[in-house]
Amino acid sequence: MSDTRREFIAAIDQGTTSSRCIVFDRDGRIVSVGQKEHEQIFPEPGWVEHDAAEIWTNVREVVAEALDRAGITREDVRALGITNQRETTLLWDRTTGEPVHNAIVWQDTRTDALCRELGRNVGQDRFRRETGLPLASYFAGPKIRWLLDHVEGLRERAEAGEIAFGTMDSWLIWNLTGGTDGGVHVTDVTNASRTLLMNLRTMDWDPRICDSIGVPMAMLPEIRSSSEVYGEARGVLEGVPVASALGDQQAALFGQTCFSPGEAKSTYGTGTFLLLNTGSQVVNSYNGLLTTVGYRIGDQDPVYALEGSIAVTGSLVQWMRDQMGLINSAAEIETLASSVEDNGGAYFVPAFSGLFAPYWRSDARGVIAGLTRYVTKAHIARAVLEATAWQTREIVDAMAKDSGVELTALKVDGGMTSNNLLMQCISDVLDAPVVRPMVAETTCLGAAYAAGLAVGFWPDTDALRANWRRAAEWTPRMAADVREREYENWLKAVERTMGWIEEEK
Numbered sequence: 035m036s037d038t039r040r041e042f043i044a045a046i047d048q049g050t051t052s053s054r055c056i057v058f059d060r061d062g063r064i065v066s067v068g069q070k071e072h073e074q075i076f077p078e079p080g081w082v083e084h085d086a087a088e089i090w091t092n093v094r095e096v097v098a099e100a101l102d103r104a105g106i107t108r109e110d111v112r113a114l115g116i117t118n119q120r121e122t123t124l125l126w127d128r129t130t131g132e133p134v135h136n137a138i139v140w141q142d143t144r145t146d147a148l149c150r151e152l153g154r155n156v157g158q159d160r161f162r163r164e165t166g167l168p169l170a171s172y173f174a175g176p177k178i179r180w181l182l183d184h185v186e187g188l189r190e191r192a193e194a195g196e197i198a199f200g201t202m203d204s205w206l207i208w209n210l211t212g213g214t215d216g217g218v219h220v221t222d223v224t225n226a227s228r229t230l231l232m233n234l235r236t237m238d239w240d241p242r243i244c245d246s247i248g249v250p251m252a253m254l255p256e257i258r259s260s261s262e263v264y265g266e267a268r269g270v271l272e273g274v275p276v277a278s279a280l281g282d283q284q285a286a287l288f289g290q291t292c293f294s295p296g297e298a299k300s301t302y303g304t305g306t307f308l309l310l311n312t313g314s315q316v317v318n319s320y321n322g323l324l325t326t327v328g329y330r331i332g333d334q335d336p337v338y339a340l341e342g343s344i345a346v347t348g349s350l351v352q353w354m355r356d357q358m359g360l361i362n363s364a365a366e367i368e369t370l371a372s373s374v375e376d377n378g379g380a381y382f383v384p385a386f387s388g389l390f391a392p393y394w395r396s397d398a399r400g401v402i403a404g405l406t407r408y409v410t411k412a413h414i415a416r417a418v419l420e421a422t423a424w425q426t427r428e429i430v431d432a433m434a435k436d437s438g439v440e441l442t443a444l445k446v447d448g449g450m451t452s453n454n455l456l457m458q459c460i461s462d463v464l465d466a467p468v469v470r471p472m473v474a475e476t477t478c479l480g481a482a483y484a485a486g487l488a489v490g491f492w493p494d495t496d497a498l499r500a501n502w503r504r505a506a507e508w509t510p511r512m513a514a515d516v517r518e519r520e521y522e523n524w525l526k527a528v529e530r531t532m533g534w535i536e537e538e539k
Contacts, residue, residue, distance in 0.1 A: 042106060043491055044271070045115040045481040046093055048202045049282065050122075050139065053092045055100035056478040057111075060491070062501040064475060065106075068099030075136060080143040083136035086124050089202070090209050098270050108271050113263075114210070115278035115485030117285035117477050118202040120228045123177035125188070125253070126205070128198050131214040135185055137202070138177045145176040152176065152247060161243050163318065164233045166325025174201060175230035179248045195252040201225045203279040204255045210276050211265035218265040221255040222279035223336055227327040232257065234316050234325065237336060259330040260284070261484035278484035280329060282477050283307045287339060288329050289480030290445040290471065291502045293495045298433075298441055299476070300426060302450035304352075305390075306344040308426065310433045310441070311337060321432035322392035331487060331495075340436060342391040342429035346384040347422045348450050353384075354418055360411050368455045371416040378413030379404040381527035382421045389531065392432040399534040403527040422450070423459040424524040430464055443467045447476045454506075462512035463521070472503040 042065060047054045052072065057065040070092040075083040101107065121140035126133045138144070149169045153160050158168040167173055178199055182189045191197050200208065203225050208217040226232040226239075231249060233240040237257060244251050258264060263275045280288060283301065287309045290299040295313035300306055311328055314335050319325055328339035348364075355361050361370060381403045388396035402414065430441050443466055450456060451470050461468040473479050486492045492501075 040110065041112045041491065042104065042110055043113055043115065043482040043486045044097065044100065044111050044274075045117065045478040045485065046097065046206065047282070047478045047481065048089060048093065048116070048118040048206060050119045050141075053089060053096055054478065055093070055096040056475060056482070057100050057104045057106070058479065058482045062473060062479055062483070062498070064473065066100050066103035068096035068103065070096050078144075082139040082142045084122065084139055086126070086133045086137045086205055089137075090205070093206060094270060101270070108274055111271060111274050112491045113275045113277040113485040113489040114267060114271055115481030115483075116203050116206055116276070117280050117282050117481035118206070118225070120201065120225060120281035120283065121172055121174050121177075122202050123174045123181070123199070124202070124205050125178065125181055125192070125197050125199050128196055129214065131209075134188060134197065135181055138181070140172055142177070143171045145171040145180050148176050148180060161230055161246075164235075164240055164243060165230050166227065166234050166316070166318070167230050169230070173228055173230040175243075175247045175249060178253070182248065189250075192253050193250045197253050198255070199249075199253040200255055201228070203281075207264055207276055207279065210267045210269075210271070212268050219255045220258045220264050220279075222258055222260045223327045223330045224260055224281040224284040225279065226257045228281060234327065234338070237330075259332055260288075261329070261331045261488045263488055275485075275489055277488035278481050280481055280484055283309055283341065284327070284329055284339070285478070285480035285484075286447060286476045287311065287480065288484055289473075289476035289478070290447065291495070291499045292445060293337075293499065296439045296442045297445070298430075299445045299447065301476075302347055302422070302446060302448035304347070304349045306347040306422070306426065306448075308342045308344075308429050308433075309339045310437065310439065311339055312437050312439060313337060315437070317437045319432070319436045321435050322394050323429070323432055323436060329484065331484070340433050342432060344422070344425045344429065345388075345390045346386055347425070350382075350384045350418055350421060351450075354415070360414065365452075367415050367418060368453050370412050371419050372455055374410070374412045374416055377417045377420055378409045379406060380409045380413050380417045381524055382414065382417040383527050383531050384421055385531040389528070391429055393528075395532055397533055397535040398531040401527060401531050403530050404523070419453065419456045419459055420463075420524075422456060423463045424521070426460055427463045427521065441466050443469055445469050445471065447471065447474055454508075457506070457508045458511070461508040461510050463517060465510045465514075465517065467510075468508045469504055470506045472505045
């Protein structure tokens with residue numbers, strides 16, 4: 035190495051349940067990790083909040099811990115990147131730096147009625163053409179409006195420019211760069227694209243939509259690229275450039291080096307998020323997907339993505355373990371499912387809280403179809419794993435229909451990727467290679483990569499691709515006629531889930 039001293043990039047991952055800081059070396063390998071959980075606050079059914087002051091305290095602790103564990107000082111850190119839970123909404127006082135209310139978390143559903151009201155006679159798609167998003171309680175804009183409506187005197191202060199809005203990336207960057215003493219109030223294009231307030235084509239806040247939702251533009255941060263220097267850190271990282279911000283799923287896309295149209299990543303956790311790079315093209319979805327910003331490097335053109343989410347994947351395995359008692363550990367499902375050749379004719383559609391993409395049917399409920407006396411618990415275990423594979427296939431098909439972009443390969447990450455049978459299954463039903471990388475922490479790695487690019491630590495995305503190392507790859511082994519027959523059966527089973535709930539209460 036030509037440098038006389040070793041240099042590193044640090045990345046903060048401010049997640050839903052915990053905050054982490056990971057230090058990476060030039061090869062994109064993990065040097066050290068600091069992590070701390072924060073409290074989940076449930077004031078009412080369906081409401082979820084976080085204490086933003088607690089999160090900021092935890093972030094400072096995990097940064098210090100990661101540096102300490104790596105045995106390095108701030109002088110050894112070239113840049114700091116940030117990735118965050120998306121859509122979680124915070125308002126704070128610009129003068130005191132105090133949050134005016136707990137942060138409202140992305141999972142929170144208190145804005146359901148407001149979203150229906152905002153839809154007026156147009157419905158969910160009122161702002162979809164400009165923002166790529168349906169009107170849903172998930173996104174930040176309606177959450178801002180709810181706070182302005184429910185916290186005494188807040189709207190007047192917001193209109194007077196005294197209040198700042200931010201998703202968690204903005205809150206951290208503002209505090210890291212000085213807070214009330216010169217803190218920088220910015221967000222990046224990926225987080226801004228999840229507010230329902232940003233126009234995907236202008237890459238700026240949309241005044242008409244802000245007005246319709248009832249959000250004063252004086253509160254909003256400046257929208258910047260995902261990879262540039264926003265300012266310098268104070269405190270434990272004094273002088274280190276704060277040089278990237280990416281929403282967590284987009285950070286995983288970046289960390290998986292999905293830099294070309296047709297490259298996709300899927301994160302398999304409790305649920306699953308699949309993002310497909312569609313290049314410089316804004317692809318409107320007519321098949322139940324979200325159009326979002328993938329990333330933007332400096333002053334280059336933005337790169338867009340289609341996103342599909344599956345509600346129940348890892349949580350179905352947990353259900354088999356905890357509610358059904360058919361397995362004792364999550365790992366056991368692979369052994370059980372591998373003991374049979376196929377699903378024995380059984381199909382499991384886990385529509386526990388309705389069907390998500392591409393159907394969006396809240397009247398659906400879970401079914402196991404095709405049962406005969408022949409079916410054993412091993413067949414059911416196999417059907418459970420196949421459910422994740424077929425749901426992935428449905429999203430990939432919807433993406434191909436929307437974008438005309440064929441999936442070239444699927445890069446995977448998340449806890450479920452340790453299940454080799456599941457990975458083979460996904461490759462079989464997609465008829466495409468499935469690849470798992472060496473570094474499983476792709477979210478943090480993406481933030482580190484974007485920060486490193488901004489300061490020239492890595493010269494370009496080609497250097498990042500060269501860093502990407504394959505740990506395992508699965509290629510399709512299923513005959514085409516079997517794949518099509520099984521898919522038809524799966525779709526038949528999906529049909530059986532619909533209309534179970536007569537009317538939404």
